[in-house]
Amino acid sequence: MLFDTHAHYDAEQFEADRDQVLSALPERGVGLVVDPGCDLPSSRAALALAERYPFVYAAVGYHPENCAPYVPADLDVLRELASHPKAVAVGEIGLDYYWEENPPRELQRQVFRAQMALAEELDLPVIVHDREAHADSLAIVREFPRVRGVFHCFSGSAEMARELVKLGWMISFTGVITYKNARRAVEAAQAVPLERLMIETDSPYMAPVPRRGTRNDSGNVSLICRRLAEIKGISCEACERTTWENGKRFFQIP
Numbered sequence: 001m002l003f004d005t006h007a008h009y010d011a012e013q014f015e016a017d018r019d020q021v022l023s024a025l026p027e028r029g030v031g032l033v034v035d036p037g038c039d040l041p042s043s044r045a046a047l048a049l050a051e052r053y054p055f056v057y058a059a060v061g062y063h064p065e066n067c068a069p070y071v072p073a074d075l076d077v078l079r080e081l082a083s084h085p086k087a088v089a090v091g092e093i094g095l096d097y098y099w100e101e102n103p104p105r106e107l108q109r110q111v112f113r114a115q116m117a118l119a120e121e122l123d124l125p126v127i128v129h130d131r132e133a134h135a136d137s138l139a140i141v142r143e144f145p146r147v148r149g150v151f152h153c154f155s156g157s158a159e160m161a162r163e164l165v166k167l168g169w170m171i172s173f174t175g176v177i178t179y180k181n182a183r184r185a186v187e188a189a190q191a192v193p194l195e196r197l198m199i200e201t202d203s204p205y206m207a208p209v210p211r212r213g214t215r216n217d218s219g220n221v222s223l224i225c226r227r228l229a230e231i232k233g234i235s236c237e238a239c240e241r242t243t244w245e246n247g248k249r250f251f252q253i254p
């Protein structure tokens, strides 16, 4: 079975057919999904989906793009949400310097640090979103040596990936590794040992080739698994089994 470690089924793109898509996943070979929250409402929505579907787990957190309304009291809400038995991580959290209209970088860093501290307190792993903010993301990760996590949709260099592996972190890849111009992501995937790799769709975004440009869902994680197997020079079966076991170990899913 495949483990899609990052998919946003609480997103509005699934408004019309969410239950149809989710209930069809097991017969399409997908046995586990983690749905990360992006703010308080979406964290609650992710938990609600996790309550309805035995194979769905949730993470709770403020995405850097959505952190403008953050107030320190929100940490208490996140702490409460994280106590849910199906909350397996704090996420997605991090830094996004790509969009001009994103919240101020200083606020992003403040909210990232606050949530890293929360993860440390709760002894939960984190899911990190890092876009065009590699140096600052790595620096903040280093401030919390007791927190372990995953860099999702990894876009850093092979050298950065090796650095994170040394710190005990996981690296996760999306459909980006199937794109023609994906040399950087492919090099990073080559640099990461098998036991530190996870796969994800980041649905509804980032659909892999040949479905690029369409709404993504977890069924497409098989295409990412196949490409990663190719990059690592192993069989699809071995890649499926290893990424499944890596994900279960990382999120401590029984």
Ligand code: NI
Residues within 6 Å of the ligand: 006, 008, 036, 092, 202
């Ligand atoms: Ni995401």
